[in-house]
Amino acid sequence: MRAGRTGLVAAAAAMALAWGGAESEARTPRDALVMAWNIDAILTMDPAQIGEVVTDEIVNNVCDPLIFLDHDDPAKMVPGLAERWEVSDDGLTYTFHLRRGLKHPSGNPVTAQDAEWSIRRVLHLGFGNAAQYTQWGLSKEKAEEQIRAIDDHTLQITVPQPWPPSLFLYVLTGRQGFVLDRKAIEPHVATRTDGSPDYGNAWLKTNLACVGPYRLTRWTASDTVILERNPNYWGGDVPMRRVIIRHVVESAAQRLQLERGDIDVARDLNAEDLAAVDASPTLRLNGALRHQLYYIGANMDHPILGKDDVRMAMRYLVDYQGLERTVMRYSGKAWNSFAPQGAFGALPPERGLAFRLDIEKAREHLARAGHAEGFTVKLMHGTAFPSPDIAQHFQANAAKVGIKVEIEQMASGQLFSRMRDRNFELAFLAWSPGYPDADANAMRHVFNPDNRPEAKQTMFLSWRASFDRPWFNEAVQRARLIRDEEERRQLYYEIQERFMREGPFMYNFQQIRQLAMRNEVRELKHHAFKVFYTTARK
Template sequence: MKSFWKPIRLALAVSLIVAHVPAAIAATPNDQLVIGTSLVQVLSLDPQQGVDAKTIEILTNTYDRLVYTDNQNGNVIAPQLAEKWDVTEDSITFHLREAKFASGNPVTAQDVVFSLVRLMKLDQASAANFKTAGYSAANIESMVSAPDDRTFRIQFPKTVTPDALLYRMSMGVASVVDSVEVQKHVNNGDYGNEWLRTNTAGSGPFTLRRWTPNDLVMLEANKDYWQGVPTLRRVIMRHVPESQAARLMLERGDIDIANALSASDIGYFQNKDGFVIDRVQTGGFYVLSMNAGRKELADPLVRKAIANSIDYAGIEKTIVGAYGRARNVPVPVDWAGAIKNPDWGFHPEEAKKMLAEAGYPNGFDLTLKVVSQAPRVDMATAIQANLAEVGIRVTIQQGNGADIVAAHRARDFDLLIPQTSAYMPTALGALDNFAYNPDNSAEAKNAGNFVWRSAWDIPEISKLRDEANAERDVARRQALVTEIQEKFIAASPAVLPMFERFEPIALSKRVIGYSGHPMGMTRVNKITKSDAQ
């Protein structure tokens, strides 16, 4: 009886959700962009703290960085607050344009210094990419300087190349904050974090008017923006986590964009009149993280058995769809320097033999934690069924973004499904999350490090990654990148890439000029909308 009623209750719940979506009175106004999305992981709007994709989308439109990656031009580094820059053997010097924050305060090089020092001193997970480049809370103040109001200089550590540093400077965590405004709100030495979690202090094309967690984000045009007044007066992000509800809202014009649809609902809009699909390649992955601190998962043979117990092709076809493609090497298959995929897949008999050899002929029990968000929940259910075939009994625990992310950072899990992005559009940029863990000790408390969270100790791979990250000779760097990938596969990774990650976005054709950014940094200040038909 229980198995009979459960799907009926689920179907009834979905029908009630759709039934209670408010009826559209009129199409969205031409001067407003309304986005239906999931805001479940938007936990803080502090640009030196928030790293979730939806948070980055908000911060991208409320803050500027010195440079940005131009997704309209091959993701090359382009000027933003910096008009130009000079690269020497030991530093990059940026020359700033005249710009103002939303407060009216001028943007100065001192604000850039404050922002990067703040990033490292807060010492949040968001500082991970700068840490892997060699910056730290201890050395950052000696590495950055402002010779004058329009000149900012940052020194190279020995572990980073100029292009890798420039790509880091384009990330959301390198957003320039209004130091004068933020310092008015410092509380007990928190660098203004408590205030910036729910307020903005940027120079971007929009300002934050309202944020209600798990409900609504409203941005208003910054009429004094240095690049010109945005074409849109307002941007609204509505929390619509139920895919069927979002699909219905987009179809009848209640929203202009839906970016948290299930694979099947994305397919619904494929080739449908009045709509387009923007499938954005992120360079990141959906990952099965295994806690190598657990006895069973510390064994590489067990991890290899798990890697050979998953029907990647079947899950891609039936669940992941437009969200990804099967790939177990942490470099997208069509990126320069990517190696061939290993022959991993759903091989239950081979996996059972591996488990028996490892001392687990009868399998064992694990818990799999996952954010309640498409497509990861269905992915978890499929993996649960796959692993049951080889005797690994999995219990799924769903949770909100705060709960699951906290568990991941605290190493409080057996299995967990996170997602990654590449900080730069190169093989080395994609690898960075997977190939570096300089100190695996619990005392390191390096929660910002993706591999550390899985307690996977990889000193040899980490050393190779350091060499590659500092190598300026392109051919030598590529040889190191190839070696890293090969050793990663040979080690039966505890951070198992399963699917190269795409962000499929369904848009009304009324929206003109939208182009999704691979790192989630999609700006909308130049978007226009046509009249409703």
């Protein structure tokens, strides 16, 4: 880990000079938050298209949604750009009242027409995020009647069924609930190859136009993201004038820069480096249990991986408890179900962690599947911790039962593209739901609206893995309409335990987001779903 740091020291010295100070006095500006993070997953800044955790966090600090999640309680929704809202007695119409007097950084007023256009464009563009609305019965064909600006400050959304209100409202707390600056974007609208408008999608790949605490001023792929404070932000004090995110892949490099004061926060430290931060008098850890899950996904179209017993065997090839004590000590809690701890409907701990390393059981399942002699399979993963560590651990245990795992490491963007193209055998991945309810992941990991290759339901992990079983589709749809909480909870328990046996995903850990920080950073709030740059104080 320490060999080869000579080059890192040189890089750190160069960075110190860039700040205008001597090498031994490297410090970030007091009004800037500087982070080191692996940002190679960023493909676009368009809220209608992004699906990666890194981009989602950044854009959530640039664009405000209609509804906020409370800084301290992620289950609590509070007014955002909508100062209040109500639901009709029949549960079909949601009316949002936008704050008056708000302006985008361009100077254009924030209107209900902006909100109407922003939501409709998600549906019309048809990228994966459209599923956030189509799952509730909204569609591009009916967008004009379902999503309407009643006047400059009133937006109405009509759904076809009386869903539990809290479930639908959560949709408007994330990127699909952002209110974009329509007047600023429309001059950049281009025509797509099919002749339809792109609603500014090409321009929004590297730009943003919305109201929020920061403005995106620079994104250089696999290099840097720079956000500048919006001086006219309506939502209160924004202490940091600038947020700088530097692309740093290696944990050792991030730690060195943190120790030297070249950065304020390191985002991708491994177990060894997190332990060093924990022991340092000048650094500290700021952790929060996220709802993000790490898992190994299998392509169900594969002639061997499509067998339930083969995937059951693989579930016994991870030492969950051992890894939790070592590699994942600071970074994750062992977990085997799609509903993360803390979500409504999540299994009790003794049922949610159902597997342990058991080589003999793995052999039994392989024999039952007709593959007692093993087979060869490819496992792809990204560069960020803990992907390489978990992949190598799995590879070593798989070899004990005759499974030869060929590892392919690649940039996150390439990994995600291949998953969305169904071009994989096994993949180590992570997924974060949008709200704290089992429904969130059930609708992405379990339910499959249309398994045809041409359907391109890329936002559904079930589709990516070619998992399509009628019982699961019916059960997930039925669960979200149940009003009795205990009845709904019990059905989710049943779905989860059956999915552990039949599903394509082998869940292993629930992420603990660790912000490794210098003590000069007095505060930076984050919780299961979001990191709030506006709370940063030095």
